[in-house]
Amino acid sequence: MRREPKASRKATRPSGIAGKMETMPVLRPLRPLRAGSERRAADKAARPVVESRLQDFVVITGFSGAGKSTAMNVFEDAGYFCVDNLPPEMIRSLVELFMHQGSKVERAAVVSDVRGGIYFEALRAVVDDLDALGMGHEVLFLEAAEQTLVTRYKETRRRHPMAPDGSVAAGVAAERALLAPLRARADTVIDTTGMSAAMLRGKIADQFLPRKAAGRLALTFMSFGFKHGPPREEDLAFDVRFLPNPHYEPELRELTGHDARVVEYIGRDGRLEELYERLYELLDFLLGQYVAEGRAHLVIAIGCTGGRHRSVAIAERLAERYRGRDDLDVAVAHRDIDERTRGA
Numbered sequence: 494m495r496r497e498p499k500a501s502r503k504a505t506r507p508s509g510i511a512g513k514m515e516t517m518p519v520l521r522p523l524r525p526l527r528a529g530s531e532r533r534a535a536d537k538a539a540r541p542v543v544e545s546r547l548q549d550f551v552v553i554t555g556f557s558g559a560g561k562s563t564a565m566n567v568f569e570d571a572g573y574f575c576v577d578n579l580p581p582e583m584i585r586s587l588v589e590l591f592m593h594q595g596s597k598v599e600r601a602a603v604v605s606d607v608r609g610g611i612y613f614e615a616l617r618a619v620v621d622d623l624d625a626l627g628m629g630h631e632v633l634f635l636e637a638a639e640q641t642l643v644t645r646y647k648e649t650r651r652r653h654p655m656a657p658d659g660s661v662a663a664g665v666a667a668e669r670a671l672l673a674p675l676r677a678r679a680d681t682v683i684d685t686t687g688m689s690a691a692m693l694r695g696k697i698a699d700q701f702l703p704r705k706a707a708g709r710l711a712l713t714f715m716s717f718g719f720k721h722g723p724p725r726e727e728d729l730a731f732d733v734r735f736l737p738n739p740h741y742e743p744e745l746r747e748l749t750g751h752d753a754r755v756v757e758y759i760g761r762d763g764r765l766e767e768l769y770e771r772l773y774e775l776l777d778f779l780l781g782q783y784v785a786e787g788r789a790h791l792v793i794a795i796g797c798t799g800g801r802h803r804s805v806a807i808a809e810r811l812a813e814r815y816r817g818r819d820d821l822d823v824a825v826a827h828r829d830i831d832e833r834t835r836g837a
Contacts, residue, residue: 547591551602555635556668558642560685560693561604567697568602570789577604581615634679638686639665694787710784711822713792714808718800718829727794739802749830750805759803784820800829
């Protein structure tokens with residue numbers, strides 16, 4: 494591939510809306526390539542040519558079937574702007590958008606691999622451009638043993654992108670030869686042989702993300718009423734219609750589960766506290782497992798008849814118990830609290 498001298502090359506203009514942006518400044522001569530952590534430290538210390546809000550940019554690449562999608566999900570769950578299957582020239586255009594004064598993106602991750610065609614010369618050129626701009630970035634390369642990759646493809650029954658009409662083993666071998674030069678340019682190489690998806694998520698989080706961001710589970714307690722239909726986004730759901738229903742008390746009917754009088758009525762026979770004892774034990778166990786697995790989001794739904802009294806009170810109580818834990822980001826949502834129905 495014929496390329497202009499790097500010292501005089503300008504970043505290309507993207508098409509469409511992005512093409513209205515001003516051309517980026519001429520790139521300065523490239524710094525000598527450094528290995529691993531030495532180069533990363535130099536990138537962070539260097540003063541960028543162009544001011545940008547972008548603080549972290551990760552390029553994820555490697556073998557097909559090695560876990561690139563899992564890796565991208567980790568960054569996405571941590572709040573990164575993520576794009577999958579992005580050709581190298583599009584990476585350059587995306588970087589130009591991030592460099593634009595109006596961009597608010599601070600952290601981004603892209604996956605680029607052989608699905609985009611024969612591209613490794615172009616991808617190396619993009620990495621050179623990032624070096625020259627002084628932009629802090631990481632190239633994460635994922636690999637696995639040949640038999641592991643073959644097994645994963647057989648389990649999913651997908652075709653290998655390097656051998657759509659041939660054997661998976663032939664595709665893996667062809668890809669290995671193609672990827673060798675890029676692997677040498679990677680900042681971090683992770684061998685996923687023998688790793689589960691959860692293990693890979695944990696390893697990436699430990700190496701790339703702040704401890705607080707990596708282990709924090711976004712937990713939502715949502716109240717709802719069965720009369721208005723089941724919830725659609727719940728991960729766990731509990732039916733609390735066995736508890737006393739304040740709707741049948743005229744002085745409580747127009748109140749909600751936020752009112753102490755409603756809570757007192759629901760717990761009048763002792764079953765509410767008995768429910769909490771069992772729920773606490775179950776949720777203490779489950780939440781610890783979900784955090785350890787690296788799960789990012791969890792919705793626990795509490796349902797009563799109308800979604801205004803019992804479910805609201807219980808959702809609030811559970812949120813109060815788990816709010817304040819360092820590994821949880823707790824929120825409450827009351828789907829049907831403003832609905833009015835008979836027999837609520």
